[in-house]
Amino acid sequence: MSDNSPSPLIIVVDDDVFERMGASYMFSDAGYRVLEAGSADEALHLFESNTDVRLLFTDVSMPGSMSGSELAHQVANRWPKVGLIITSGRPKPVPLPLGAQFHAKPYQPVSVLQDAKDMTVLPN
Numbered sequence: 001m002s003d004n005s006p007s008p009l010i011i012v013v014d015d016d017v018f019e020r021m022g023a024s025y026m027f028s029d030a031g032y033r034v035l036e037a038g039s040a041d042e043a044l045h046l047f048e049s050n051t052d053v054r055l056l057f058t059d060v061s062m063p064g065s066m067s068g069s070e071l072a073h074q075v076a077n078r079w080p081k082v083g084l085i086i087t088s089g090r091p092k093p094v095p096l097p098l099g100a101q102f103h104a105k106p107y108q109p110v111s112v113l114q115d116a117k118d119m120t121v122l123p124n
Contacts, residue, residue: 008054008120009033013043013071015062019105023057026109027116039064040071047075053082054120057112060088069093072100083119085112 010032014020017038024034035050037043041064047053056075058068066074072084076097084100086093092102101115 006052007031007033008116009035009050009052010055010057010116010120011035011037011043011046011050011053013037013040013056013058013062013068015039015059015064019059026113027057030113030116032116032120038062040066040068040074043071044074047079047082053079055083055085055116057085057087057116060086060093061090067093069096072097076100083116085115085119087112 010027012020012023012034015038020036024036027034035046037046039062058071060068062068068086072086075082076084084097086096086100087103087105087107089105096102103112
């Protein structure tokens with residue numbers, strides 16, 4: 001990535017404000033731009049209004065019209081170039097979209113950030 005290109009944009013989705021803040025800080029401290037959403041519906045609105053989103057980081061269990069797993073499937077269908085990282089304190093949901101990574105809570109930030117880096121590398 002060249003110095004004049006913007007850092008990758010990530011959408012962090014979690015209904016727990018403290019979990020969401022923690023993940024947002026983890027990504028912003030690593031140099032990413034971060035948008036936050038408290039529900040899958042809110043996240044879809046962010047995707048529709050931001051064309052440069054590179055990664056979705058979402059919890060599975062959320063109130064509202066869809067779970068984080070369902071959100072990941074919608075994003076994979078509508079924005080296939082967006083990386084997907086799914087996290088949960090519950091068992092891994094199946095099936096996950098092709099290429100999605102799952103991290104059980106409590107996740108290891110180093111491992112999550114490595115997946116994020118792998119998924120957001122800009123093509124040459």
